Amino acid sequence: MATGNLDKQKTIDLRKKHVGPSCKVFFSHDPIKIVRARGQYMYNEKDEKYLDCINNVAHVGHCHPDVVEAGAKQMELLNTNSRFLHDNLVLYAQRLQATLPEKLSVCYFVNSGSEANDLALRLAWQYTGHKDIITLENAYHGHVSSLIDISPYKFHQMAVAEPSQHVHVALSPDIYRGKYCEDHPDPATAYAENVKDIIEQAHKKGRKIAAFIAESLQSCGGQVIPPVGYFQKVAQHVRNAGGVFIADEVQVGFGRVGTHFWGFQLQGEDFVPDIVTMGKPIGNGHPMSCVITTREVAESFMSSGMEYFNTFGGNPVSCAIGLAVLDVIEKEDLQGNALHIGSYLTQLLDDLKKRHLLVGDVRGRGLFIGLDLVRNRDKRTPATAEAQDVIYRLKEQRILLSADGPHRNVLKFKPPMCFSREDAELVVEKIDQILTGNSGNSKL
Amino acid sequence: MATGNLDKQKTIDLRKKHVGPSCKVFFSHDPIKIVRARGQYMYNEKDEKYLDCINNVAHVGHCHPDVVEAGAKQMELLNTNSRFLHDNLVLYAQRLQATLPEKLSVCYFVNSGSEANDLALRLAWQYTGHKDIITLENAYHGHVSSLIDISPYKFHQMAVAEPSQHVHVALSPDIYRGKYCEDHPDPATAYAENVKDIIEQAHKKGRKIAAFIAESLQSCGGQVIPPVGYFQKVAQHVRNAGGVFIADEVQVGFGRVGTHFWGFQLQGEDFVPDIVTMGKPIGNGHPMSCVITTREVAESFMSSGMEYFNTFGGNPVSCAIGLAVLDVIEKEDLQGNALHIGSYLTQLLDDLKKRHLLVGDVRGRGLFIGLDLVRNRDKRTPATAEAQDVIYRLKEQRILLSADGPHRNVLKFKPPMCFSREDAELVVEKIDQILTGNSGNSKL
Incomplete structure (x- = not known):
């Protein structure tokens, strides 16, 4: 198998020929060819070193030896689906749970942040019996069709950019560029009131709220840090309307915020989402992700009568890698x-x-x-x-x-x-x- | 990291506590704990050997050493996203393309069969400007919300089982249990006429067909082999209505049918789908998948203005594994x-x-x-x-x-x-x- 041996122009030509043109490279007029990486450094085909300030997927460092070893060992031993019992699955679920408030106790293992957020919507729809979703301005939650619908960051790229009927876009709680800035006496309440207004408007039209979804800190949306107390107030309005709160930790989870393991914890000890979704850093690049929710929501999802099976989700290799990532975060x-x-x-x-x-x-x-x-x-x-x-x-x-x-x-x-x-x-x-x-x- | 060391009952208990109850194990009253596997054999915690007749994901055999080695080596070297140029991505795209009719030349790499089928729908919607999807009775195309909509196999499990307005369910081309059986003079034409009727009914309501989607051989639907010529006739009706033909090869692709590499090729040399989706066996268990389509469809998708980025899709590890799987299929x-x-x-x-x-x-x-x-x-x-x-x-x-x-x-x-x-x-x-x-x- 040839690796890194093609002339760069040949790589570019083959990519143009065989890879979907909607998949853009960085620096398209002079893209970078990377052949190896370690820690926070990436190396091109001439072995020139780049400092990586953007890759939150290579969370514990590119190609961390402990993670690589855990993955390789398990690949050699067994890689199958979760129809069979396996210790990696349950031990990993237990370890992840331990990082969260006790109420969030039931895991669903899937393969990407998009699969996680789509499943979160399905859980919310089933649990509440409602359909409508409140999302934030500039939000991005993934690339499957249900998530394009709730991602203004994406659907605004379209020629015709109108949200679906069941989607409501709330103000981004951005105190630098938003409606209520740092000079406002209480931006958390003001932004939460906007959500409340949206709920009231929806109710007037006979619509019902299934969920509010937000990244715990908005990433693609412009690195927005919501004011403390905002999530609690939003959750109250949404729960009063029979909906649930989904915290999307795909970009920001796993200790990145420094003081806490999860971004939503920046809002205070008193805040617990109903559903948390994880992704990118969870496997240091390995395709995996997770949704964690309460026993109540999980039981309701089961009561629909529809099984949930994910072919690759929660396989022993993914779980071994996930466990190794948690180990490294702790050890280092x-x-x-x-x-x-x-x-x-x-x-x-x-x-x-x-x-x-x-x-x-x-x-x-x-x-x-x-x-x-x-x-x-x-x-x-x-x-x-x-x-x-x-x-x-x-x-x-x-x-x-x-x-x-x-x-x-x-x-x-x-x-x-x-x-x-x-x-x-x-x-x-x-x-x-x-x-x-x-x-x-x-x-x- | 403990592996295979928990008492089986403890594994069961932890699973009940922390894994979504909608995710069912095989033989739920006495599930199997598997700790290793090789080739077509799986071994439980007592090292008792099981013959595996069902796992089409472990396509070239469980834990095939060539696949494991390719994955492990690449994990050690680099695992990053497709924003950078990498030879594995383009070489793999080229190799996959070579297994297909020339017209199917553009690849999108994603992480699961579900992501692949959802993207296929997005491609069809964008290319045709239409919304409606024709699917088959008993079809299963994946677990994300857009695919539950087109999977009667799943939505019939719900208490309230009605297809969405934009979904039309055609007769399964089943010549053993279907409307037209082996004694019918021309079941291929008869079943295709049913699709034509559905299109006409939809047109009468002012609806427009974006795509017909079917597994090349229905798997969950009961191992159904469509009569030869059916796909050609369906494709003609669907294309006349401005729609496209999506062949779902997630379960059956990669040489399984013996005479051909792809299931749809059983219909004859003259049949070429507009979109082909792949999954399960593609990475021998590694979470990866692919959508391949024509240049025309790909250009149209790009013209929407919306970028397509998949964090894990097409990473160098997945592509190395994909290449190794193709190598083993050939070599052995x-x-x-x-x-x-x-x-x-x-x-x-x-x-x-x-x-x-x-x-x-x-x-x-x-x-x-x-x-x-x-x-x-x-x-x-x-x-x-x-x-x-x-x-x-x-x-x-x-x-x-x-x-x-x-x-x-x-x-x-x-x-x-x-x-x-x-x-x-x-x-x-x-x-x-x-x-x-x-x-x-x-x-x-």
Whole structure:
């Protein structure tokens, strides 16, 4: 089997010929060919090293030896479906459960964040008997058709962009660019009131709310950190309407936020979602994911009479890998590292903000940080082209960063959790140099 | 990490506590705990050997060393997303394409048969601009919400079982239990006419057909082999209505049918679907799958403006494993084995039919065979309880077989492709003994 042996142009040509053109590469005019990776570093076909600041899937570091070993050993022994009993499945379910409030005790293992969020919707529909879903502006929850419906981030890319009848889009609880900003006396309540209004409007039309779904911190939506207390208030409104609260932890879970293992826990000890979905980092790149819910919701799903079987979900290899990821997070205290390095990186970025007018906002928790670039600090005009420029120049310096959010102006840090002080210093130094060279922007 | 060390009862208890009750185990009153597997054999915690006649996922044999090695090596080197160029992705796409008619040239790599079929629907919707889907009676296409909608096999399990407005259920082209049987002069045309009628009815209501979807051979639906020519005629009706033909090869692809690599090829050289979906056997258990379509459909999907990104889909590990599976099928001539052993097994089962009245029909291609058990050969009354009895008794003999179809009376053979003459003889001998012991049934 040839690996990394094709001439780069040949790789590009074959990709054009045989891979769906909707699947875009990074830096499409001069894409990167990566042949190996380790920790927070990726290497191209010339063995040139890139610093990876964006890959939250390679959570415990690319190709972590413990994870690789666990996967390889189990692949050699057994890889079959969950129709048979296997200890990996139950031990993994138990370990995952232990990271969550006790009420969230029943797991469904699936293969991707999309499968997890789709199943979460099915659980909500069955449990509530209702159909309508409330989602946030700029939300992205996955690529299967039911999730495109609840992902304004995606359906706004369409020529005709109208939400389905059963989907309601609530204000993003964004205190930098949203309707209620940091100067508002109580943005959590104000944003939650918007959800309440939506519920009331829906009820007037005879519609019924099955669920509110949100990422615990919005990722593609622009690295948005909801104000504390928002989820509790939303949950109250939604539960009063007979609906459930789905916390999407696909991007932000597994210790990334530093102070807590799950993003929703930033809202406070008193908040417990009804359904939590997991994905990306869960298997350090292995295709797997999970939905965890309450016994009540699970029993109701079963009472429909319809079995749920997922061919690959919860196979012994995926579970061995999942267990190894949890072990590494613990053994290497990667949650602690996310907290410390994340704080340090945030501090360096705050310093950058003091020197460059282009930096409008620095926000984040742990190793999940956004740098919101603006042309005008008062008007907060998104500096989209400038953000793209920074990304491209960083690429020349072999640093991988990306820009996201509805205006594609938010530089998005979500590196492997083994990211170091030196890495943080390097990327900030390079951004500093780029912004300094780019003095036209700096003085806007 | 503990593996296979829990007392079996403890495994059962933990499973009850932490795994969704909708996820059923085989033989729920006395489930099997499997700790290792190799080839067509699985071993329980006491190292007792089971012959596996049902696992079409472990396609080239459980834990095939070549596949394990390819996966392990690539996991060690790099496992990242398709935003970067990688040779495995393009070489694998090229290899898969080479197994198909030239027109089917563009691949989308995803993580499960469900993701593949959902994407197939999205492609069809976008390409045709239409919404309606024609599916077959008893069809099963996956577990995400859009596919439950088109899977009568699933939605009939619900208390309230009505297809969605945009879903039309066509007659299953079953010449043993269907409307038009083997005594009909032209069942292919007759069943295709039913699809034509459905299209006409839909048009009268102002509805428009996006796609017809069918497994190339219906699996859960009862091991149904559509009459030759049916797909061509259906495709003509559907294309005349502006729709596309989706061939679901998730269960039956990759050489299982023996004479051909793909199930739809049994219909003849002149038949080419617009979209083909793959799954289960593609990675020998690794969570991966693929959708392949024409350049036209792919370009249309891109023209929507919506990007398609799948986090895990097409990662270098999945592609390395996919390539290794294709290598093994070729090197070990497993398609040839499916043809020869499949014919031999069919012949043994035909002999069984001569001796036992309970055997109503033996049908299949290659190593995809159904044994339809009946209480009355003239009325073809499904022998559901008897089929369950055979399955349970085979389990006592450490042979894994299952029963499926709308009446759960069809014994379903779809073993790993390395299944041998001796395996075939053993399972038939055991069934023979069970049916002989069970003389009450035999003489019905």
